[in-house]
């Protein structure tokens with residue numbers, strides 16, 4: 001039997017970074033393509049709201065871009081800043097709420113790749129976030145926002161699992177739907193990390209609430225808030241040459257929101 005770990009999975013940045021950090025390359029290359037294709041002028045300053053461990057930020061920093069990150073979780077920010085320091089970069093990640101922040105200087109591009117936006121469970125929070133992002137990004141800059149939409153013509157994917165290893169550490173993670181209430185726009189997921197080292201097996205279980213979005217619901221949010229236009233649409237294949245249709249089947253979507 002595993003020993004049970006307390007707290008939130010975001011309180012364990014080492015495990016988070018191992019599970020999600022291994023998938024960085026496609027997202028990273030896609031972001032570089034976005035800088036070339038969709039941003040007017042040069043991209044020099046980039047920002048990640050809900051940056052977590054900053055698995056993409058430090059790599060962008062190593063390309064001599066100015067990087068900034070914000071996250072609610074102080075442990076994730078500590079991990080992120082430690083890694084920025086390790087690479088000789090400024091410790092530019094800070095604790096904050098993505099629904100209520102102001103950056104000292106505008107950025108050219110911001111990105112939020114894997115559903116963090118759906119942690120905002122009310123229309124008001126989502127709209128406040130988009131408003132803050134409108135203040136944070138310069139005109140002609142873009143916000144790259146990746147999220148799982150709820151398809152209305154097919155059944156959404158209900159379970160995902162990953163295995164990640166580094167040295168003697170292995171983390172198996174599983175995410176599955178516990179409940180979906182499309183009326184209240186609420187999806188509840190169970191998530192486990194099973195952590196194996198030569199000295200033992202630990203388990204972390206969390207329930208995560210996400211807000212649901214159909215295509216029209218997301219379009220309305222952006223339209224009503226008014227700072228951005230949906231400029232292009234891609235998916236989690238991260239292929240800049242492939243625009244995808246925003247139809248009733250749309251599920252793993254990356255929006256390119258252009259600051260008006």
Ligand SMILES: C[S@@+](CC[C@H](N)C(=O)[O-])C[C@H]1O[C@@H](n2cnc3c(N)ncnc32)[C@H](O)[C@@H]1O
Pocket residue numbers: 010020048049050051052053054055070071072073076096097098099112113114115116119120
């Ligand atoms: C799925 S992780 C994503 C981390 C990172 N963006 C990445 O791609 O690896 C979600 C992150 O959202 C953060 N988060 C949740 N609600 C937040 C809020 N209101 N403001 C800032 N960060 C938040 C969590 O602390 C967590 O680090």
